[in-house]
Amino acid sequence: MSTASPAANAVDRDLLLRPRVTAARVARRVRVRIAGYGRVGQAVARALESSSVRARLAGAGLDVRCEGALVRRADLARPDAPAVALTTDPGAIGRPGADVIVETLGGCDVALDVVSSALRQGVAVVTANKTLVAAHGPSLRALAAAHRTSFLYDAAVLAGVPCLGWLARRPVVSAARRLTGIVNGTSHYVTCELGRGATFAAALADAVSRGFAEPDSRADISGRDAAEKLTILLHLAGRDDVRTETLTTRSIDVLDEGILAAARDLGGVIKPVVTASLEADDPGAWVGPAFVPSTHPLASLTGVANGIRITIGRDHTLALNGPGAGPDATAVTILDDIAEAATGAHYGSPATISIGPTPCSLGQPPASAWLGVFSSAADDVQAPHATLASLGVPVALALRRAPRWFVLTRRAGWSTITGATEAFRAQGIDALFLPSVAADDAN
Helix, strand or coil: CCCCCHHHHHHHHHHHHCCCCCHHHCCEEEEEEEECCCHHHHHHHHHHCCHHHHHHHHHCCEEEEEEEEECCCCCCCCCCCCCCCEECCHHHHCCCCCCEEEECCCCCHHHHHHHHHHHHCCCEEEECCHHHHHHHHHHHHHHHHHCCCCEECHHHCCCCCCCHHHHHCCCHHHHEEEEEEECCHHHHHHHHHHHCCCCHHHHHHHHHHCCCCCCCCHHHHHCHHHHHHHHHHHHHCCCCCCCHHHCEECCHHHCCHHHHHHHHHCCEEEEEEEEEECCCCCCEEEEEEEEEECCCHHHHCCCCEEEEEEEECCCEEEEEEEECCCHHHHHHHHHHHHHHHHCCCCCCCHHHCCCCCCCCCCCCCCCECEEEEEEECCCCCCCCHHHHHHCCCCEEEEEEECCEEEEEECCECHHHHHHHHHHHHHCCEEEEEEEECCHHHHC
């Protein structure tokens, strides 16, 4: 029989009346440090101060706190940035105590050291740095696996469509025959504005003012950014041998409103695309502006929208679309990766995926139909049909907008197209050839 005192019983009753605190209600503290406190890093810190974001993370059992940020200049004014402890010492960001390092520095010099150091200590890393992932992704994934931690980079490609982790954990992409997409929001926005009659300079300035582009947008305009993203996608398809610098890349600064208008009259639109064929008999890759038939799903995307289509087997295409530019879209995906890292989720091992016994070169574009643009310093250009036919490039459609000619050719290989370019140049004619997106991408 109990001999507890009335006072003790009163305490027991008080305890019984209190809400029960279970393991599910106790949020695990996750200490985050941000390497790079520019627009994206600040967007991550700002999101972590949002009550709605914190509530969603708490629902997943996480209390995520930003402990500090690595910056190149501590004295730089950051009027809209959340107040966090700043350091200019890369070593400080990796000192013991962090659960997740968020890397948004860009480039490889400092970023590679920070990320490698964190992974060796078993600290999870989340990054939006496509340059780093394209150049060192396979080795960093291996380093993370060796130290039983996470290296997550969904925000590096299609930031508003967190699909990389999903693709890496499943064998879908290993069966890919072709990858085609719009993966750079800045170049897509500028191209759309050119189609509306804007000058190139005005379209780019507008993109910067809206926050869709950085003041220094050379990587976006030249195609370098998109080429890095295609490299990452190809690595997930088992092609760890692909390097960004080996991909054929063309800048969108070759475009003008006349080219986009002619494309519309020929039944399509111009889009800045990445495309890669993994077919053994017709391998290749291209990064840059391309002719997209108006019936193709990518043709309807506008503004900063991104989309990727993965053609699998002979009659199936996986399609993913979403926003592709802006720090807020990137920050949301980074937060999802932080949550995955904190709960122990990590990418599978793409190195186990095989696309065939004999890797094929992707250093030049695959065969396709082509949009040809012919111009000259002279007042007019003669019809290019005869010259093209003599070079084995038959014309399907032609359009004259004086002083230029525009043609859609039949299917031809890259070596034939480069030969045609040289032949026209010898005649004093500038010939620009842009590939046409393959019709089977739309299946």
